[in-house]
Amino acid sequence: MALIDRFIIEFDTALRSVVGGAHAHRPTPGSDKQSTALLDAKDREHAAGLMRVNHVGEVCAQALYQSQKLVACNPQIRQMLDHSGQEEMDHLAWCETRLQELGSHTSYLNPLWYAGSFAIGLAAGLAGDKWSLGFVAETEKQVENHLESHLEKLPVEDERSRAIVDQMRIDEIEHGQAAILVGGEVLPGPIQKLMWAMSKVMTRTAYKI
Helix, strand or coil: CCHHHHHHHHHHHHHHHHHCCCCCCCCCCCCCCCCCCCCCHHHHHHHHHHHHHHHHHHHHHHHHHHHHHHHCCCHHHHHHHHHHHHHHHHHHHHHHHHHHHCCCCCCCCHHHHHHHHHHHHHHHHHCCHHHHHHHHHHHHHHHHHHHHHHHHHCCCCCHHHHHHHHHHHHHHHHHHHHHHHCCCCCCCHHHHHHHHHHHHHHHHHHCCC
8 A cells, every 4th residue: 555545544544533423344233222212311421421431542542553553663563453443443433423322422622632642652652562562452451441340330221332332342352462462561560550540530531521
């Protein structure tokens, strides 16, 4: 693929991540379930807040994967990052669609989330492939735990959101395992804790804004 074509594709991905309009290659999980009919206003607002957090997580994932691909030295690693990034784009589209069904919106701070994550991903990538992949693996591990908590917090009646979150959780586990298989290193404990603290700030803010 020509460099200019690759640039156009990556720019389109970044634009869709920030302003919306993501396209999924896989059907939306739970599309055969009830949309919002069984949810009262309070539950609908709570579900929307959680799905907005999940959408922000996917915005960040796109930025991380795009930046790390830019500096990855190994073609196999770039291919793995590209594949995982495509599945994360499915997640982005699913969350965006669900937010629309819930009558809500994506985070107004998406440009900020994207820019910050791109910078972090670039720094991780410049540290070398093994640390870049370790960062991917730790990120996916924390996202997996985060999604499991959302399965507990989402209203039981919101079967559609729960189906989306569960499939996302399955994919994130696979992405983390793929990163380790191609050479990712386990990150030092202090870095893991710093990543966790940063994610808490993001989730609390994105839930409301």
